[in-house]
Amino acid sequence: MKISEKSKLCQLSPMRKFHSLAVNAKKSGVKVYHLNIGQPDLPTPEVFFQTVQAFRDKTLEYAPSPGIPELIDAIREYYKKLGVNYDADDIYITTGGSEALLYTCLSILDPGDEVIVPEPFYPNYSTFINSAGGVIRALPTTPKEGYRYAHRERIEKLINQNTRAIMITNPGNPTGVVLTAEEMRLIADIAKEHDLYIICDEVYREFCYDDSGKIPCMGRFADVAENLIIIDSVSKRFSSCGARIGCAITKNKELQNALMKFCQSRLSVATLDQLGAAALYGVDESYIRASIREYRHRRDICVAGLRSIPGVMVEEPMGAFYLMAKLPVDDTDKFQNWLLTDFEDNGQTVMFAPGAPFYATVGSGITEVRIAYVLEEKELKRALELLKIGIARYRKEVMGE
């Protein structure tokens, strides 16, 4: 009996692979600070819970496969404010942005098809692409260039007859890179000229820290409507990760037809969560503004804290709530393991995501980590202090320095 080749190509999530070690650490009384996962601690707007609690049907029925009309309408209104008009048929509600990404890959990729992805990238992209039989063509970036990836020649060099799509996160996870309007236009131009899909994951859309007030939205480029699939979600915008409500948006009719097949095959997305999510889109904009202020503050703390650790290299991220940092250790995967099994300081330890799985290029990222600055100030400061103490002790005890 065999396991599929595609599943062998997939990896455990670097954000979640240490889950059982963390459970063990917690069982033995150690407090674990989680910088490993994009799980914000900001409160979910109460209207989500109020809406769920107000449900009075006797039977919890399947929802329509592409999503409930209330939620689709709410998303249309949200995009209208961004200057983009979507029809109800353009929007496919999914179980988180994750399902939207998987169904998009299944809809456009066959074995051997290639997707250009700037690296470092969100590692689950690799699983979604592998699931469909596709292959990542990594577009390397460097910390020196602030991880910026919108270079025409470098991208065009990667395009061949098997290339089907460019997949980006904007604002970026894990790098925090936010594309300029010119860079977005360049990606759109390249996709259009080479007949490629743009899979544009904009789940962190509002989280930009450059004071311009501009909100990135690839959907504004009407001339690439046929090429574009927007991935969106309520998880980050409304601090509602556990609702698992996202969507895929496209005006490409053939792609819509394919997405609908996968949506129908799994019948529907959770009914109560869709109702709650529809209500989230009515939350006052001050909620988002306060979230942005809070994350920017945390970013500043995080960057300052990291820069105070000897040997750590970090660039200031401009969006989302992640950053990549280079640590002065031999292997961040090994270091994370050690932090959970052999380290504690005053009964506490810390988790991050080791860097290698964020790269397709073998050998890259081994001394890097992704940090999610999703804890409040005091917790974040202590987490960074634990990292500092941990690094010093690891270098002494394990690396023998």
Place this chain on the structure above:
Amino acid sequence: MKISEKSKLCQLSPMRKFHSLAVNAKKSGVKVYHLNIGQPDLPTPEVFFQTVQAFRDKTLEYAPSPGIPELIDAIREYYKKLGVNYDADDIYITTGGSEALLYTCLSILDPGDEVIVPEPFYPNYSTFINSAGGVIRALPTTPKEGYRYAHRERIEKLINQNTRAIMITNPGNPTGVVLTAEEMRLIADIAKEHDLYIICDEVYREFCYDDSGKIPCMGRFADVAENLIIIDSVSKRFSSCGARIGCAITKNKELQNALMKFCQSRLSVATLDQLGAAALYGVDESYIRASIREYRHRRDICVAGLRSIPGVMVEEPMGAFYLMAKLPVDDTDKFQNWLLTDFEDNGQTVMFAPGAPFYATVGSGITEVRIAYVLEEKELKRALELLKIGIARYRKEVMGE
């Protein structure tokens, strides 16, 4: 820009493809009786809603990727009562049984791999298998033999070097066939002898109408623990389709590792629904017994109603809440379309699922339908009456008889 070959192989769900026509009919004031989809009208146990309403965390967080411990423990307790012991690591909570089926296919199938599936089968199996690049090898059955499929020679004739699994629904959707203990043993033996997985979808487990009180559970055969993946769900057992909570269960460690990768890639299953589902497993058994009684009553009404329509052929199903019936029309897909666009009787019409997509064998099932007897007596009777009137009128107006 291309759409994937695998998505072209997939079809719209025959249960859901007429959704937009039904919406239009409803908009024009026509009442539609739904026999097309396994959406029970029985009340969801109140404890589900009470549990969801009692949630007091400020932030709706991701759950652990393989599921929340409370739900996994509840499922272990449920299986213990059936005489099967599962470890927590054996159970992977999924977004409905659908996600469990998709992840199972992705975990074991590569392009060209074959899965033996008795036909007629649940059409979404085809999408899940296609998504992984696999192919269905149909095991044909006949209404004359009551759609029974557990024949050693017929199954072994289909096994070749590409065969990876046998996929069954027991009790059966769409046929209502329930395997005898001997038949279950035979399937297990064949899988073991030929090193095949058994993907055993038991979401209708309790819905058996033969008075034996036996509840089918392939998990009781400990000698095929390495071969077996059980698919389960709260949707039917607890009339909670809209919760989208299912699971994949296996003791095969390699398969567990593969399933975990896919579970981690999509982060988690909806948190509130998992909490509600955990509570469902504590519902008194009288709830299930009452459901079984009600469905048996509806089955009797449905079979009697269908047999009163001239030219309809139907076998009495022994489990689940579906049946296949042969209608005296030229094409049930065309007939369904007509029922929604050109027919009404006193402002009412009826929906079923056309039969062809339940078959992989081209040309089969064109005059058959799947009927879900999920409406209460009065509604069900009227729905069958509408079918009777519809058939007569269609034969006259469209078929020109």
